[in-house]
Amino acid sequence: MAERRSPLSGLDVELPGVTVTEVPYLTQLNVRTATPLTPPNTTRRDGDVTTVWLGPDEYLLIGPGEIATPGVDVSAHRTTIRLTGPRARDLLAHGCALDLHPSVFPPGRCAQTLFARTPIILIATEDGYLILVRSSFARHLADWLLDAGSEGTVRYGRKPFASPKGHDF
């Protein structure tokens, strides 16, 4: 049987003030419907399923288990990176042109935008941020985050992290 491996091999790195963690294998369901599921630029939680607004008639349902809603399963399209900690917003601001101040982008807010030149879905949660990124761009984005997040704090010549699969960050 083929080995199941997430795009970031279970990335979990603690940087000064911010923790970068992969949340692999989330179920992702793309739903097109004229019935509004959540207002523009917001998310809605129902149990462990989060509904993310993507467009006026388009939503992404994400959750850890099966989601019993008619839609297109796009789970393999993206992986998810979670940012938590007091410096999570500072780190995001390094690569994102959006105004992320809580008065503008509070928990429950979402956006599709470019981050470090990569298309992402950004979600503000109670404990930080979720970044959904295309699987093939995930490594680039993770490298970028770890580089920016360790700027000025990690001495040269010392590797802050090596993944179990041998990718050095």
Add this chain to the structure above:
Amino acid sequence: MLLIPCPWCGPRDEAEFHYGGQAHVAYPADPAALSDEEWGRYLFFRDNPAGPFAERWSHSAGCRRWFNVVRDTSTNRIVPQEANR
């Protein structure tokens, strides 16, 4: 960098958008009835004003919706057209 007001997502960097040219260019009702010159004019000829210009944009890195704005080509001041979202 232009700051373009997406009617759905709000103001975003120009890099998130794809340009669609002049707005309100209607597809000919009966293309086969057009002369070569009329067809060529439909395909390739567009207004080029110094001043207000109605144009199409697609928020390709965001909600992926097409919308119209009026942009003043001499100042780049953009007026969103909410009715056309």
